[in-house]
Amino acid sequence: MAEGHDGAAPVRAGDRIRAAARDLFYSRGFRGVGVDEIVARAGVTKPSLYRGFASKDALVVACLEDYDTGLRARLDEALAAHPGDPGAGLVAFLDGIARRSARPGFRGCGLTNAVVEYPEADHPVREAAREGKRALHARLAEVAGTLGARAPERLADALLLLVEGAFACGQIFGADGPNRSLAGTAEALIAASRA
Known part of the structure; x- marks a missing residue:
């Protein structure tokens, strides 16, 4: 887990993945965004994504x-x-x-x-x-x-x-x-x- 910028509670990888995916999907479409871009935006690895989401x-x-x-x-x-x-x-x-x-x-x-x-x-x-x-x-x-x-x-x-x-x-x-x-x-x- 990464600590929040203001010392607040850490942000879980799954939450970062969802937030990054929501923004990317909304701005560019669901099929126009790949998993590589989502994990890069979220600052996580692909295995982190697939631990939380089957696909x-x-x-x-x-x-x-x-x-x-x-x-x-x-x-x-x-x-x-x-x-x-x-x-x-x-x-x-x-x-x-x-x-x-x-x-x-x-x-x-x-x-x-x-x-x-x-x-x-x-x-x-x-x-x-x-x-x-x-x-x-x-x-x-x-x-x-x-x-x-x-x-x-x-x-x-x-x-x-x-x-x-x-x-x-x-x-x-x-x-x-x-x-x-x-x-x-x-x-x-x-x-x-x-x-």
Whole structure:
């Protein structure tokens, strides 16, 4: 284990590998990055990588789990910032996606990118990405149920479509694109779901 720069707790090799892989995969694509580059960036050896991950695909799956955890954590943080008002929390979550997608270097959602790069229906990477999206949909449906939506699953469908559209539009248009309307669109959908 390497000690942190500030004398903090040491950073495990597996954590360094995951962090390096997440950054490289996000910026250059899953299939465009090799194991040699990951271990060089992480400052570890190949045997260290393969002690923690059975294959590059296993590392990709681990990184997808990290992307998924981060996305749902942002949803939970937005909801926590608006106690008693899950609609406002959902709007804040989508507004955060709109702001992040306008940043330079935004390359969409890592989960969605994985589905594009791994078209084989039964590939473990594609399945991990699908599971992440299913988990987000389930969480959105759960929240939709708490705000009194008549059809929580349908509202979750619509919100997930907004999220996916925002990921694509952010890459295409940047700050001047349709994502500037994301929060208002979400508010209208939420209001309509209660009518």
